[in-house]
Amino acid sequence: MHYLLMIYSNEAAMMNRTKPEQEQMIAAYTAYTEALKKAGVLAGSNRLRPSTDATTVRIAGGKSQVLDGPYADTKEQLGGYYLIDVPDLDAALSWAARCPGATHGIMEVRPIWNMTSYP
Amino acid sequence: MSLRAQDPRETAEAVARRSYGKLVAFLAARTRDLAAAEDALSEAFSAALADWPIGGCPANPEAWLLTVARRKAIDSARRSRTAEAATDHVRLFAEETDAEGSEIPDRRLALMFACAHPAIDANIRAPLMLQAVLGLNAETIASAFLMSPAAMSKRLVRAKEKIREAGIPFIVPDREDLPARRDAVLDAIYAAFAEGWSDPGTDVVRRDLTTEALFLARLVVELLPEEPETLGLLALMLHADARRATRRNENGDYIPFAEQDPARWNSAMIGEAEALLRRASAHGAIGRYQLEAALQSAHIHRRRTGVPNWAEIVRLYDALFAFSNSPVVALNRALAKAEINGAQAALQDLDELSADARLKDYQPYWAARAELLAKAGAQAQARAAYEIAIGLERDPAVRRFLQRRQASLPA
Structure with missing residues (x-):
């Protein structure tokens, strides 16, 4: 099954990290990504620019409405994701727990909607 | 097989009791689709009730039900899903066919x-x-x-x-x-x-x-079988259930624990509980349920000697509190201590606990408080505490009991 591991974290705290702290975190993410690759479960991953770079768009009354900023203005924001292919939720959860994001933020694990099983 | 001679409905019901969970677990293990497994099994039981009275009970009713249920599950998967997904589902159901004939794995x-x-x-x-x-x-x-x-x-x-x-x-x-x-x-x-x-x-x-x-x-x-906490849970439940009959008198009135007649507790259940607890303690890994069962076991002391062993009970509550940090455990510990140190000391303990919001609408807290206040001679406060306890109780028998206690307070 495919699962999306979403990393939610406090952007302000992330920005306030010292250079060595940042390097340490990047090294941790690099090692984690390597481990996913070695296990043959990685299907995709990306880090996102901070939510200050986000723009929302919706159509209201036939007109598109574009707004600066993220959809939900919460302290924790989606900062990146891993798409993995593992046998079950337990495997997905154990990979999520290993992600550095589980330490500096919160991991949300969502199964991918398998369109073939939808009538 | 002796089952053949039985009434088909009785056989179906007996199999349902014995095997329902086993069949559901087996059917759903690969697909993880509990609802589909339950639906298929319920159809299989209907088929059994229609078929067995005419054709006779099968030699292996469990295997019969499994075969029919699996066929129903595959049919239903084919009907409700796209071709590709149905193939997956059908394959998962069909893969289990290997076990056919032999004992169904639990x-x-x-x-x-x-x-x-x-x-x-x-x-x-x-x-x-x-x-x-x-x-x-x-x-x-x-x-x-x-x-x-x-x-x-x-x-x-x-x-x-x-x-x-x-x-x-x-x-x-x-x-x-x-x-x-x-x-x-x-x-x-x-x-x-x-x-x-x-x-x-x-x-x-x-x-x-x-x-x-x-x-x-x-x-x-x-x-x-080798998990001490599992044994502890069963021991706890058996100990509690052994006293079920003594919780009410013949009029359906509530009898508080301290006034129950220990001679009427169920000896067989207590014996089994004690044996389980001994088995659990041999593992040397204490846990919440073993401690709770041990507390129940400590009350057995009263059955043997007529006097509760409060020191032992307080010690067990101390250990349990270290595990659970629960305000209810703290409350019960305070009440056990009251038996040794008196009502006034216990009321001080309760005052400390009253800061915990979880106890605010907990009936036993107010009932216990009322009892202690009554013992300490604070009748008006006891009456007020009983009032709150009565308002929080949903069991009519316990409510009547609390009302009687409240009414018996000296004016």
């Missing part, structure tokens, strides 16, 4: 671990287990958990969907994860038991689930 433990998975809302774990393992319907479960049948049914459907769509596995966790996951299973079983236990004895409408909970606890003991 995957009920894995099923219980799926029902009590941390990804499932804690409040629905017990109902889910009662339905999946024992085949209880939503109405019955709703009645025990004081919920509307429609709401219970909806929550059960949602939980089953979560198991299927989130990919919650039907497996017994490995050593590393076992303790925490096992506790979730035990907590769910105890929740089912406690609902039945607090069941107002005079209220015939509400369903009592203690028998079902005891069945589940025995099942876990059978399938996980």
